Amino acid sequence: MARVLILTGDAAEELDSMYPIFRLREGGHEAVVAAPTTRAVKLVVHDFESGWDAYTEKPGHQLPVDLAFSDVNPSDYGALVIPGGRAPEYIRTDPDVARIVTHFFTHNLPVGTICHGPQVPAALGLLRGRVTAAYPPLKTDVEHAGATFVDGPDVVDGAMVSCRGWPDLPWWARAFMRVLDKASLPVS
Template identity: 65%
Template sequence: MPAKVLILAGDAAEDLDAMYPIFRLREAGYDAVVASPTPKLIKLVVHDFEEGWDAYTERPGRHLPVDVTFADVRPEDYAAIVIPGGRAPEWIRLDPDCERITRHFFDEDKPIGLICHGTQVPQAFGLLSGRTTSGYPPLESDIVNSGAIYRAGKDVVDGKIVSCTGWPDLPEWSRAFMAVLEAHLESEASNG
């Protein structure tokens, strides 16, 4: 049975931040499982940069089926977690089960993938303190104020946490995350 990787998402998750890791994980033979607060189709969004705009723009993206609700997630069944960016992290962290799920991966030292605004989830629970992480650049002061070290980068690795600034970094982030995940699973197999 393939190892399972949990994807925490919700409406307004960035399309590429969600779809790229899901397809990459499935391509490598992992079971990428999408979790959301509710069982409905997630409505993804596409963020892009337009000349003359100070901030990114947002357009409707794909719909993403949900495999399991946060309330039904048993985090011990998963080898790793990925939290895509977009606007979803600012509200999924309000779900009472989001902290339980996220904390498990930090407490058990399992691989954690954070893309763009995905850092907002563990940051809200005080889990980034003392860690080095990337994230969407305007989040730097929030990350630093939570006790973490901010480093802009395409593939920032701190132990088993792999983070990046956003979707343009996904090839580098993906290579780094897959390496951390594979090393973790090899270690688990040799110790098990």
């Protein structure tokens, strides 16, 4: 089974983070959480409420972190997941995140992005020529990064699997697990 790296930080969306971790573990894979430091990150809960033009945000659970970005050797992992929420806005500027994410794209390893997760590879120029889903208001950002935006729950482009947000997670997880199972990955 694969070791899968989860890149996250404070204000990551709780379902975007926890659902993939639990699904990967359920599938027999090892999910390893990396963040700017090794302290637990504070997740948030985003919801869609009547009368709001945008989603709302409430405090969520804390997520234990296994290692800091600076300690990640990407060669130790067979796949990558980048959950959404607000964390991608600031982790995308971390030089270690650039090193890590570029490794997975360069080696055509499975990469899963959820909701705002595509902001990370977009900032690194890694979405150019690709097809991706994202939280729908990010359509222009994704297109400016050179990608084709698809409004779908389980968009697969080679080894990359993306979705619009937590309501899509059952479809995204099924597609990501298929890509993961087909990949030739290091054993955990």
